[in-house]
Amino acid sequence: MERAAGIERTRRAIVDAARRHLVEVGYHGLSMERVAAEAGVTRVTVYRRFGSKPSLLEAVADDLAGRSEVVPQLREALDRPDAPGAFRGTVSGICRFWGTDPDLLRRLVSLAEVDPEVRDVIAGRERWRLAQVTAAIGRLDGEGRLRPPFGVPEASAVAGAVTSFPSCDAMAADLGVPHADLAGLLIPLLASVADLG
Incomplete structure (x- = not known):
């Protein structure tokens, strides 16, 4: 039990150090040696635990998803019995996720x-986000709630773009509001795509 707790503390220290360095210096400047030193472990420990820089990046991204609880939140949103509620919950969950870090x-x-290794990590997660948006749009379509001229592909593309991190981050900065508060603006905007009443 104590050994497992020690392993988790070490993993946490490494991921936290990698997150800080990634924000400060970017992926190319991310040094496994520097991460190890800040985490209080050896470089060998970092490589043994994560294997490579791309694997460490995956761990940082997984940690972000875990801290935000985005996966269970979006699952819960899509499990709502009414399609408009599922869509609103999906948009709200995405906005909360953007505000995590x-x-x-x-x-x-x-x-x-600009970096293929980072692109690979982000692309899979972005496909998952867009699949959640498309699932919520599909629910709306199943209830005949999409407004002309929107079909599922068009509505999914619009909702996906509006709820993307670059869009939400720019709006949050321009308006001086937390990312989580954007759902209150985006949902009325997206009501032009579907009847959310």
Whole structure:
């Protein structure tokens, strides 16, 4: 039991150090040696635990998802019995996720534009987010709630773009509001795509 707790403390220290360095210096500047030193472990420990820089990046991204509880929140939203409630819950859950660690998300999204390893990590997570949006849109379509000229592909593309991190981050900065509060603005905007009443 104590050994398992020690292993988890070490993992936590490494992931926290990697997160800080990733935000400060980016992926190319991320040094396994520097992460190890800040986490109070050896470089060998970092490599033994994570294997490579891309694996460490995956761990940082997984940690972000875990801290935000985005997966269970969006599952819960999509399990709501009414399609409008499922869609509103999905949009709200995404906005809350963006507010979990905007500094890290900013760095990851900008690095994904120029670095293939980061792009791979982000692309899978972005596909998952868009699948959740599309599932909520599909529920609305199943109840005949999409407004012309929107079909599922068009409505999903619009809702996906409006709820993307770059869009939400720009709005939060321009309006001086937390990311989580954006759902109150986005849901009325997206009511032009579907009847959310």
